[in-house]
Amino acid sequence: MDTPIFWAEGHPGTLDREGWTIDVTGLCENPTVFTWDDLMKMKKTIADARLTSVTRFSVRGQWGGVKVSDILQLVRPLSSARFCRFWSVKKIYDTSIPIETALQEKTLLAYEFDGEPLEEDYGGPVRGFCPYLWGYKSAKSIVKIQLMDHYVSGYWEKRGYSDDAIIVPGMVRDINDRGRLKRMSLEDCI
Numbered sequence: 001m002d003t004p005i006f007w008a009e010g011h012p013g014t015l016d017r018e019g020w021t022i023d024v025t026g027l028c029e030n031p032t033v034f035t036w037d038d039l040m041k042m043k044k045t046i047a048d049a050r051l052t053s054v055t056r057f058s059v060r061g062q063w064g065g066v067k068v069s070d071i072l073q074l075v076r077p078l079s080s081a082r083f084c085r086f087w088s089v090k091k092i093y094d095t096s097i098p099i100e101t102a103l104q105e106k107t108l109l110a111y112e113f114d115g116e117p118l119e120e121d122y123g124g125p126v127r128g129f130c131p132y133l134w135g136y137k138s139a140k141s142i143v144k145i146q147l148m149d150h151y152v153s154g155y156w157e158k159r160g161y162s163d164d165a166i167i168v169p170g171m172v173r174d175i176n177d178r179g180r181l182k183r184m185s186l187e188d189c190i
Contacts, residue, residue, distance in 0.1 A: 005121045008155055009092035012141055017125040026147035029076035042066045047106035049131035050189040051138060052167055058184060059175035063129045065110035068102045080149045086128050087144035095137050095154030097130060106131050106190065109142060131190050133165035
């Protein structure tokens with residue numbers, strides 16, 4: 001991927017891909033723990049889209065994984081569920097997105113990038129991928145998704161980043177073009 005490597009909560013080191021689980025809980029009829037094998041048996045979706053950081057780097061690729069909407073269909077959110085809260089491996093990093101954004105076509109639990117397994121450096125074995133919002137809403141190494149009726153500011157939001165995380169058009173370093181500065185719109189990212 002060749003993007004800057006950044007872990008707010010500290011790099012987790014090597015993680016057990018085959019033993020990975022994601023606990024989906026909260027306001028749903030069927031709380032479920034999804035194993036790595038469960039995810040691998042589900043329909044894989046490829047999203048050709050960009051991860052765009054609020055620090056102004058952007059990388060486009062073929063993100064492979066399971067649509068969050070497919071996960072939500074299995075757990076059956078209650079009508080009161082309005083937000084999905086994602087927790088990273090150490091449960092220090094969290095972030096929330098509206099359920100409407102989670103249901104969009106390119107919002108994934110991504111486990112590969114350009115056909116290769118997603119490395120821990122970039123949020124493997126499974127990271128959130130939401131090209132509609134700044135990259136801090138695409139939590140790395142997800143272990144829990146909590147469905148909630150209210151919004152909770154996450155790790156970076158509590159430190160001043162915007163809660164809505166709407167990508168602001170402007171200049172970014174395009175990693176696909178050797179870090180060259182380019183002007184990008186929201187449409188360029190999705």
